[in-house]
Amino acid sequence: VAKWLKKVGDKVEEGDILAEIETDKATMEFESFHEGTLLHIGIQEGEGAPVDSLLAVIGPEGTDVDAVLSAHAGSGASDESAQQPTEEKQQQAPKEDKPAESMQTSGQNGQRIFVSPLAKKIASEKGIDLSQVKGTGDHGRIIKRDVDNYQPSEQKAASAETQVQEASTTSVAPVQLPVGEESTEEVKNSQMRKVIAKRLSESKFTAPHYYLTIEVDMDNAKASRAQINELPDTKVSFNDMVLKACAMALKKHPQVNTSWNGDTTIYNHHVHMGVAVAVDDGLVVPVLKFADQMSLTQIGSAVKDLAGRARNKKIKPDEMEGSTFTVSNLGMFGILEFTSIINQPNSAILSVGAIVDKPVVKNGQIVAGSAMKITLACDHRTVDGATGAQFLQTLRAYLENPVTMLA
Template sequence: MAELIKMPKMSDTMQHGIISRWLKQVGDKIVAGDILAEVETDKATMELESYEDGTLLYVGVSEKSAVLVDDIIAIIGAPGEDISDLLAEQAASKEGVQSAPTTASEIPSTTSPIFVATAIVPTIEPADQPQPLHQPSDRFFASPLAKKIAKEQGYDITQIQGSGVSGRVIKKDVTHFFANLLNKVAGLTARLSGKETYQDQPLSSMRQTTARVLTASKVAAPHFYLTISINMDKVVALRPELNIHAATKISINDLIVKATALALKRHPKINTAWLEDKIRFYQHVHIGVAVAVEDGLLVPVVHFADQKPVAEISKEVKLLSQKAQQKKLTPQDYAGATFTISNLGMLGVESFTSIINLPASCILAVGAVQQIPIVQDNQIVSAYVMKVTLSCDHRVVDGAVGALFLSTLKELIEQPLSLLL
C-alpha cells in the first residue's frame, strides 16, 4: 500500500521547509534509510530520510518550493501502483482550505533580492563589468547549485569570487554577485533618472523565526539589565602563553564560556527556566553561543560546559560555528541551552543588551576588551577592561541574584588560572 511522505518538523521552531534539492526521482527504487531530498529549515539544511521501502511514485513539490510541516511532499509504494484515488482524496481534504504557500516567491527565500526601480536600465560600460577571476589554465571549483543559478542568470561563473574550500564558488557567492550587480544598476539608474529607488530583500525562514521568537520573548518576559566591568589584564597576558601549548587557539570567548559555566554552578537560580506553572532548576549547564550567519542568528550549544576543559570548549565552539555558517547544524547541536552568551566584542561593540532566549531566564551580552585609564591604588593606570550585561527575566531572577552571579563571574575571569584547574 502506498505511503504518504510528509514534511517533518525538523526543529522546535520550524513551520515550513524548502526543498533545496531532490536526490531521488519518480520511478527510483527506495530503500529505508535512503535520502530523498535536502530540506532547508529555519536553522540548517538537513537530509530527508525515507523510512519506507518501495518505489517513488509521486513528487508533489518542486525544488526551491516551500511546504508547511505535515503537508504531503511525496508518495512511495509498489511499482505501478495506482495512486489516483489517494491524490484525489488529499486534494478533496484541502478543498475550501486556504492553500499554503508553495513557491519560493510566496515563501521568502534568500535566493536573490528583488530590485524595484524605474524602467530606465542604463548600459554598464566595459570598465564597470566584472573581469574573469580565473584564467583558462586555472583549476576551477564550483558547486552544481552555484553553476545552475549562474547559468539561469546568464553570468559567467568564472567572474565570481568563491568563498568555499579552495576558492570553490557556492550558492551565496552567486547570489551576492547578483545582488551587488543589481545595486550597481540601481545606483546608475538613480543618477540618470533622478528618481528614488529601493531594494526589497525577501525574508528568509531563519529571519522570520528569529523575529517571531525574539518578539515573543521581549513581550512575555519582563527584562531587566545588569552591567559590570571586568579587569582583563590577566586574561590578556595569559592567552598568548596558553596558545603556545594549546592544540587549538583559545579565544577570550572560550574563557568566558568556561567562567560562565562555573559561575552558573555556584548560582543555580540563574541556570533556570520559566515554564508558566513552575520554575525549572537545571542541574546541568548547557551554554548556547550566539553565532551570526548570513540569514540571521543561530545558537549552537556547548553541552555540559562546566565539565569540559577550556581547550575542549574552544575546539567545540569553532566546530559549531563552522557548522552554523554552513547551515549543517543538527537538532542536537542547537537544542537544550540553559543559558546563552552573545559576544559582539570582536566587532568593537563596547556594551549592549540581549533579548533572552526563552525559556531560559538569562542571557549574557559581552562587549569589547578595551584599554582604558582606570584608578588603581589612588593612581591612574592603563588597564584592559570588558563590560558584560546580564539580561534577566524578572519572573524568575531578582536583581540581587543577578548581581551576585556577575560578581562571581567577574572574580573567575579576573583570576583566569582558576578556569584551568
C-alpha cells in the same frame, strides 16, 4: 522546501544533496538515501508540508510515477490531469512571447526607438540616454551589446564643456540637485526569520527584562590566554574563557540557571550553554551540553565545530535544543556594549563587548590596561537584581583571575 538542487529527470546518487529544507530552527541540506532518477517532486520551492509528506520519488527510468503516487495517496489521476494543461501552457508560452522580444520607447526629442527589454533595463541602470545609442540589431534595434559598448560622444562632452564655461561667466551658479530613481524590493521572509521574529517578540513582551552592566579588567585574561595558546595544538579564544566562567558561575548561583513555568520555577541542575551564532539566514543557538564539566580546550573545539556546521547547514536540530543560559558576543565587531533579548526558556543572557585598551587606575596610578564590558539581561520573574549582580561579581572574579577556573 527552501530550494531544490535537483530537477525532475536528473540522475541521483546515494548521498547527493536533493534540496535545502527549512525547519523552525535552521535550514538543512537533505541527502538522498537512494540512487536512480528523480521522477517526481512532491513539494515545490517555498511550499510547506507536514512531517512525513511525500517529498520526491526516486527510481529507475520508466517507472510508472502515477502508480506510485496512487499507492501513496490515491490521487495520481487528479495530479496527472492537473499537470497536463500546465505543461501545454508552458510549451506554448515561448511562441506567445516572441513578439515582445523588442519594444518601443521614445527619446528626448519624441522619436521612436526600437530596443530590446534587456538593453533598456541595462541602459536604465547605467543612466544611458537611448537616443544617443546606435543600434546594430535588426532594423536598427538597440541590443545589449550596443549598450555595453556605448561611449559618450565627443559632441556630448563638448556641449558639457560649453555649459561649464557659460556657468562660470554667470554671477550665480545654478544649484545642482541630485537626480535618481526611488526603488524598493520586497523579499519573502524565510521560515527561520519568521520563527526568530515570533520567539523574540514573545520573549520581549512576556518576560520583564532588566539589564546589569559591569566592566572587567582583562589584563590577566590576556596574559593567561597567551600562555595557554603557546601549548602545542591549543587554541583558546576569549569567548571560550567567558563560556567557561559563566558555566562555573551558574553552579554557584543556581537561581540564574532557572526557567519560569507559570505556577512553578524549574531549577536546572545541569549547565547547557547556548552560543549565539550568526548565519546567512539569521541567528542560531548551538548548545554546549554540560559545559561546566568541559575544559577550556574542549569548549573551544566544541564551539568551533558547532558554529562551523551551523554556518554550513549541517547542524542537527537536537544540537540547538535544551540551553539553560545563553552567551552572545559582538566584541569581534568592535561593539563596546549592547543588550540582548532573553532566549526563552532561559532566565538570562550575557552580552559580551569588545576588549578595549585604555588608561585605567591601579594602585593610585594611571596605567595602560585592557577592559571589557559585559551586560546581563535577566527575567525579573526568576532573577532579582541582587541575584543578577552577585552572579556578575562571581563572573568578573573568574575572568580577572583565570587561574581560579582551573582550581
